[in-house]
Amino acid sequence: MDPVHIIGAGVSGLGAAHYLAARGIPSVIHEVGSHVGGRAACIQQGEHAFEIGGKNFSSAWPRFNALLQEFGITEFEDQHPGFHIVMNNALVALEKSKTLTGDLRLASALGPRGALQFRNFLSYARQNADRLNYTSGLIEQVEKRWDHATIDKHFTKRLNEGPLRLFSIIMGGAEPSELYPSLMMLFASGFGKGSHHAIAGGIGQFHDNLAKGKTIRFGSKVRQILTYEGHVSGLMLEEKTGPRMIPASRVISAVPAHVLRQMTDLPAYGRVALDQLRYFPLAMVNVVYDAPVFKDGVHSIMFEPGAPLGHCSANRLHSPHHVRYTLSGKAARNILDRSDVDLVQIAEETFSKRLPIKAGRLRVHVARHPGGICGYAPYFTTVKKDILRAAESISGLEIAGDFLEGHTMEGCLTSADLAVQRLLAPAQRRGVPVQRWAAE
Ligand SMILES: Cc1cc2nc3c(=O)[nH]c(=O)nc-3n(C[C@H](O)[C@H](O)[C@H](O)COP(=O)(O)OP(=O)(O)OC[C@H]3O[C@@H](n4cnc5c(N)ncnc54)[C@H](O)[C@@H]3O)c2cc1C
Numbered sequence: 001m002d003p004v005h006i007i008g009a010g011v012s013g014l015g016a017a018h019y020l021a022a023r024g025i026p027s028v029i030h031e032v033g034s035h036v037g038g039r040a041a042c043i044q045q046g047e048h049a050f051e052i053g054g055k056n057f058s059s060a061w062p063r064f065n066a067l068l069q070e071f072g073i074t075e076f077e078d079q080h081p082g083f084h085i086v087m088n089n090a091l092v093a094l095e096k097s098k099t100l101t102g103d104l105r106l107a108s109a110l111g112p113r114g115a116l117q118f119r120n121f122l123s124y125a126r127q128n129a130d131r132l133n134y135t136s137g138l139i140e141q142v143e144k145r146w147d148h149a150t151i152d153k154h155f156t157k158r159l160n161e162g163p164l165r166l167f168s169i170i171m172g173g174a175e176p177s178e179l180y181p182s183l184m185m186l187f188a189s190g191f192g193k194g195s196h197h198a199i200a201g202g203i204g205q206f207h208d209n210l211a212k213g214k215t216i217r218f219g220s221k222v223r224q225i226l227t228y229e230g231h232v233s234g235l236m237l238e239e240k241t242g243p244r245m246i247p248a249s250r251v252i253s254a255v256p257a258h259v260l261r262q263m264t265d266l267p268a269y270g271r272v273a274l275d276q277l278r279y280f281p282l283a284m285v286n287v288v289y290d291a292p293v294f295k296d297g298v299h300s301i302m303f304e305p306g307a308p309l310g311h312c313s314a315n316r317l318h319s320p321h322h323v324r325y326t327l328s329g330k331a332a333r334n335i336l337d338r339s340d341v342d343l344v345q346i347a348e349e350t351f352s353k354r355l356p357i358k359a360g361r362l363r364v365h366v367a368r369h370p371g372g373i374c375g376y377a378p379y380f381t382t383v384k385k386d387i388l389r390a391a392e393s394i395s396g397l398e399i400a401g402d403f404l405e406g407h408t409m410e411g412c413l414t415s416a417d418l419a420v421q422r423l424l425a426p427a428q429r430r431g432v433p434v435q436r437w438a439a440e
Helices: 011-021 063-069 104-127 138-146 157-172 181-190 204-211 257-265 266-278 340-352 381-390 409-424 434-440
Strands: 003-007 027-031 042-046 048-051 076-079 083-087 090-095 196-199 215-218 219-229 231-239 240-247 251-253 279-289 299-301 310-316 322-327 361-374 397-401
Touching: 003 011, 011 027, 011 204, 011 409, 042 204, 042 361, 048 279, 048 361, 063 204, 063 409, 083 157, 090 104, 090 157, 104 157, 138 181, 138 381, 157 181, 157 299, 157 310, 181 310, 219 257, 251 409, 257 266, 257 361, 266 381, 279 340, 322 340, 340 361, 381 397, 397 409
Parallel strands: 003 027, 003 251, 027 215, 083 299, 251 397
Antiparallel strands: 042 048, 076 196, 083 090, 219 231, 231 240, 279 322, 279 361, 299 310, 310 322
């Protein structure tokens, strides 16, 4: 059987390979880089595992948890019970368990109107958590009601600069003025739903299990998905020796939307839809110190608007000496192109204003995510329909990625599972002319 060609060995691509393998279908993954995991990779340096992006998961995620079970991964570490937000030049606690029952310090920092808005917003998100996703209809109602303006236009200034910015910065790498309420509702629906954990020893174990038994061609950059008469016909690879064409009849793209846009010739409505998706770049700096840096019950800080550091947290609750600094948000973008040394220094200087660092560095790892995190688009449900319709116009092509079903690892796995299902669905159901398939 001809293998399915998958582009990208991130969670979406590895997931697609895994769901195909479960049906006995072989695949070849083309990965431009030298390791698996993409934006959720885990880089081992000596005894240290540096998670450079996605790592936390929720016990409420069906696909991710099913895979953990399948792989026999059973050792987890709890995520932080809350955050501290810099508001009015002070650290204000936001404990996950108290956000609805009422946290007096937070309420007074937000003011009565902001506190009420926050409570209403979170309770709507929690009550409807199971239906707030990009496959059920409810998010469309949220879009219709709220997406005419960015988040900041709907809520009080203090709420925007505090808890809502916490969501937008941590989960979107962007400011409330750059994202739309439907995405915020999606973020908030995951907050408090299930419990949040990380895999002991690092997310790398998850990827390694997904990658086991799969064919992965590292250093293989796909420049273009070739088509002939509306059907996938091959891939144009960019190799050290020059471009090389290989035949392929079935391809799953598992790269971010802006990469897919460059490598396919989608119809105009599809290109326009892809162009509406925004990605917000960021850098992730991991530093291991010789002594604890977090203290006094603080494990995670979200910085104020204008600070180059979006947020930072202890790598694990029990490792206050290992800090993950995320340089994200509008102010961070002004310095993201500076050297690694500068980024580390800027991160530490910003952090020290809140908690002075009295420790020496042992190890530093700087990862840049020029694509960053997908911030979706207003009225995304309509945008998504156009993207899928455009992909469907090329038979043999399916798409997965962080820009379809939510940008969490669960969202990526969902997109991968759905892409495999669509690829294997009978041609009639996909609306593809039958004779084209018969000619294969
Ligand atoms: C800092 C940060 C923190 C995050 N935290 C969390 C978290 O705690 N929990 C969570 O669930 N999610 C989190 N996320 C989101 C999550 O990590 C991503 O949504 C997910 O990793 C995206 O996976 P993907 O496979 O769709 O894309 P990617 O990981 O980007 O994978 C795409 C792969 O394709 C390769 N590629 C690109 N172009 C080509 C080409 N032309 N040819 C061949 N290969 C190519 C890339 O090298 C890459 O390996 C975080 C993201 C970031 C950046």
